[in-house]
Amino acid sequence: MSALQLNLAPLKEPLGFIKLLQWIFSIFAFATCGGYSGKTVLLLRCPNHNFSVVTNFAYPFRLNKVTIGPFDAKTCNASWNESVFLVGDFSSSAQFFVTFAVLVFLYCMAALVLYVGYLHLYRGAGKLPMLDFVITVVVAFLWLVSTSAWAKALTDIKRSTGPSMIDGMEPCMKDQNICHFDEQRSLGSLNVSVVIGFLNLILWAGNAWFVYKETSLHQPPPTSPPNPADPGAPSGI
Numbered sequence: 001m002s003a004l005q006l007n008l009a010p011l012k013e014p015l016g017f018i019k020l021l022q023w024i025f026s027i028f029a030f031a032t033c034g035g036y037s038g039k040t041v042l043l044l045r046c047p048n049h050n051f052s053v054v055t056n057f058a059y060p061f062r063l064n065k066v067t068i069g070p071f072d073a074k075t076c077n078a079s080w081n082e083s084v085f086l087v088g089d090f091s092s093s094a095q096f097f098v099t100f101a102v103l104v105f106l107y108c109m110a111a112l113v114l115y116v117g118y119l120h121l122y123r124g125a126g127k128l129p130m131l132d133f134v135i136t137v138v139v140a141f142l143w144l145v146s147t148s149a150w151a152k153a154l155t156d157i158k159r160s161t162g163p164s165m166i167d168g169m170e171p172c173m174k175d176q177n178i179c180h181f182d183e184q185r186s187l188g189s190l191n192v193s194v195v196i197g198f199l200n201l202i203l204w205a206g207n208a209w210f211v212y213k214e215t216s217l218h219q220p221p222p223t224s225p226p227n228p229a230d231p232g233a234p235s236g237i
Helices: 014-034 091-117 120-126 128-159 162-170 170-174 188-212
Strands: 037-045 050-058 178-186
Touching: 014 091, 014 188, 091 120, 091 128, 091 162, 091 188, 120 128, 128 188, 162 170, 162 178
Parallel strands: none
Antiparallel strands: 037 050, 037 178
């Protein structure tokens, strides 16, 4: 393998600069989603007294394992004597999004090392640019798939932890006056993760052109030979 030749010039070119942006935005993608923890609060108006019930949930959003209750008879007059679960298991979409973002993060690190330290090897071998181009196209497509799936899951998470969560709870259906939605912790960072996911899609789709230019598929237009009749052309000896 050729020796390391450190050269920061590619970071000033679209090929390296966009890869650096992709590396940064992949960090934001898995950090804003994978590091989230939230809560939803119900206000129960029981015959004896009113009290708030705080329910915590977090990544990977297996809400169907998050329980509310039960409460003893003294607390709520036996109105809530069984455990109630939140609705939905959104771990597959969330973990797919986060895991894919981590893999992209690692690939960007490897690509940046190749651009900065082994650019002569990258541009000297026809297979590496072609492999880079194929991976870029595949990653752009997977950003579309993973972000779309995560955006759909986030919509369902908002429904399962928002005001409509009480609609499917049996104790609340038996006595509509007992359950009142009180609060939901902001899901702002999760909204940001979806936005960043689509920004990553744009970055990777746009970068495909610059990687394509490094491949053998992109041939520069052939230069025309000088015209012998041209007075400015050098004459043979």
